[in-house]
Amino acid sequence: MSSPSQSTIGLSFRSYADIGAPDRHDFVQLVLPISGQLLLEIDGRQGKVDTQLGVVIPAHAWHVQHSQVANHSIIVDVDAAAVAHSGWQRLLDGPYTAIGPGARKLMDYLGVMAQQRALTPAIVTGWTPLLLDTLLLGEPQPRSRLGALLTRVQAEPGLPWSTASMAHFANLSVSRLHALFREEMDASPHAWLLQQRLGRACDLLAAGDASLAEIALAAGFSEQSALTRAMRDSMDVTPAAYRRACRDKWEKRSTRQ
Numbered sequence: 001m002s003s004p005s006q007s008t009i010g011l012s013f014r015s016y017a018d019i020g021a022p023d024r025h026d027f028v029q030l031v032l033p034i035s036g037q038l039l040l041e042i043d044g045r046q047g048k049v050d051t052q053l054g055v056v057i058p059a060h061a062w063h064v065q066h067s068q069v070a071n072h073s074i075i076v077d078v079d080a081a082a083v084a085h086s087g088w089q090r091l092l093d094g095p096y097t098a099i100g101p102g103a104r105k106l107m108d109y110l111g112v113m114a115q116q117r118a119l120t121p122a123i124v125t126g127w128t129p130l131l132l133d134t135l136l137l138g139e140p141q142p143r144s145r146l147g148a149l150l151t152r153v154q155a156e157p158g159l160p161w162s163t164a165s166m167a168h169f170a171n172l173s174v175s176r177l178h179a180l181f182r183e184e185m186d187a188s189p190h191a192w193l194l195q196q197r198l199g200r201a202c203d204l205l206a207a208g209d210a211s212l213a214e215i216a217l218a219a220g221f222s223e224q225s226a227l228t229r230a231m232r233d234s235m236d237v238t239p240a241a242y243r244r245a246c247r248d249k250w251e252k253r254s255t256r257q
Contacts, residue, residue: 008078008079008081008082009076009077009078009079009082009124009125009128010027010076010077010078011074011075011076011077011110011119011124012074012075012077013034013072013073013074013075013111013114014072014073014075015036015070015071015072015073016038016065016066016067016071016073017066017067018066019064019066020064020066021064022041022062022063022064023062023063023064024060024061024062024063025059025060025077026059026060026080027059027077027078027079027080028056028057028058028059028077028078028079028080028083028088028092029056029057029075029076029077029078030054030055030056030057030075030076030077030078030091031049031054031055031056031057031065031073031074031075032054032073032074032075032076032099032103032107033049033050033051033053033054033071033072033073033099034051034072034073034074034107034111035051035070035071035072036050036051036067036069036070036071036072037049037050037051037067037069037071038050038065038066038067038071038073039065039066039067039068040055040063040064040065041063041064042055042057042058042061042062042063042095043061043062043063044062047096049096050152051099051104051152051155052098052099052148052151052152052169053096053097053098053099054096054097054099054103054135055094055095055096055097056088056091056092056094056095056097057095058092058095059080074107074110074111076128076131078128088132090136091132091135091136097135098135098148099135100134100135100137102134102137103131103134103135106127106130106131106134107131109127110123110127146170146172146177146180146181146184148169148170149166149169149170152169153166153193153196154196157193157196157197157199157200157219157220158197158200158217158218158219158220159220160220161193161220163177163178163189163190166189166193167189177189193220194230194234195234197219197220197221197230198219198230198231198234198235200218200219200220201215201216201218201219201221201227201231201239202242204218204219205239205242205243205246206242206243206246212224212227212228212239212240215227215239216239224239227239
């Protein structure tokens with residue numbers, strides 16, 4: 001791994017795949033996923049980070065990161081002598097930290113500057129304390145945790161979500177999760193999740209030629225028959241009929257043009 005040689009701060013964009021050999025270094029490392037998720041082991045303790053949760057890896061800690069899905073992260077390396085700031089110590093004590101909307105905007109800005117090849121050392125030096133202050137604003141309130149959950153599930157409804165795993169992601173009890181869903185969404189977590197999966201299935205049916213079984217699994221259904229039952233109950237249509245209707249509609253539009 002690269003280390004911040006001439007500066008107290010080093011920054012890079014990385015993706016991880018298969019598990020490699022454990023590593024450690026004499027600087028502190030902040031891992032902020034932009035997309036996907038990472039599985040970690042830090043000094044023998046396992047964890048996971050994603051677009052809603054980052055991690056600070058202490059200096060000299062043995063660690064390894066890997067993933068089975070596509071991923072991309074911002075990696076911030078900070079000289080150990082520069083983290084005496086009490087804020088860094090609070091993050092190290094975590095070591096996992098919620099990535100709220102403010103931090104996400106700062107990460108998006110950094111990505112834009114990198115794409116434009118305008119990411120100078122001065123920008124990185126100024127960006128890092130802003131990010132630190134934003135991460136230290138405190139734990140998100142229950143409503144904002146629900147917002148983060150909704151965003152995550154909508155992005156990947158095909159993951160094996162359950163009411164329990166959704167509550168765990170939002171750091172809420174199952175009963176509190178149900179109460180917030182009723183209050184804000186006028187639906188149960190299970191009913192809302194089903195609608196997200198149906199929406200993803202419909203998008204896939206309309207957009208491509210994947211088999212119905214493949215689409216069912218990609219949208220989070222156990223098998224093709226489960227998708228068929230759900231679409232019949234909720235939309236009064238089968239997956240095959242929905243796909244035909246979408247294609248007929250597209251062909252009529254093409255003919256008019």
